[in-house]
Amino acid sequence: MILNLQNIYKDYQQEKLVVPVLKDVSLTVEEGEYVAIMGPSGSGKTTLMNIIGCLDRPTSGTYELAGENVLKLKDRELSDLRLKSIGFVFQSFQLMPRESAVENVALPLSYAGVRKKERRIRATKALERVGLGDRVNFRPTQLSGGQKQRVAIARAMVNHPKILLADEPTGALDSKSGEQIMELFDSLNEEGVTIVMITHDPRIAAKAKRIVRIIDGEIYEGEGDGAVS
Secondary structure, eight states: OOEEEEEEEEEEEETTEEEEEEEEEEEEEOTTOEEEEEOOTTSSHHHHHHHHTTSSOOSEEEEEETTEEGGGOOHHHHHHHHHHHEEEEOTTOOOOTTSOHHHHHHHHHHHTTOOHHHHHHHHHHHHHHTTOTTOTTOOGGGSOHHHHHHHHHHHHHTTOOSEEEEESTTTTSOHHHHHHHHHHHHHHHHTTOEEEEEESOHHHHTTSSEEEEEETTEEEEEOOTTOOO
């Protein structure tokens, strides 16, 4: 088991009012799974994603990621775990506009202390893996939306993380580019990459092999098109 959330609650304080967002959420993900967490705006899926991504802490509950008790880690230890174990893909790509594709992809490696020459080699291989071997020196302004998201996926994968965590990965793309990104996710999952994808779109969620629906801070299980019985 690579991810194990048990009895997670998350409350926010608004003046004197306590607002519950997540209510007794339990979720496990095995290595190599492809899971979609689907819910409408305000359902709590972003809060859940932030907790899974070690960007926020729950009010109560337990969370183990790759065997580590996340909630006992100090901030620096949490940053190290995030760097080693999670690759993030965002709807808005979050690329550095003045840097080339290969420099964007190499960024996590610089945080990890990898030498410059090795960073470029590994970043180039990551771009080749997502079909952008001929775009390594292009800047984001020279790339289409789908290509930008491929760069973001390459950056997320370059450190060989335990989990690829994708937040609305097709939200800023046209339908054709979105379909290509979903095909890429399928290929990565077939290679053994564990994927947890956040989406509000049932058509995108159906591409996963397992669907977790979140409604009013509570989760319900289902299956995607790729599910096996």
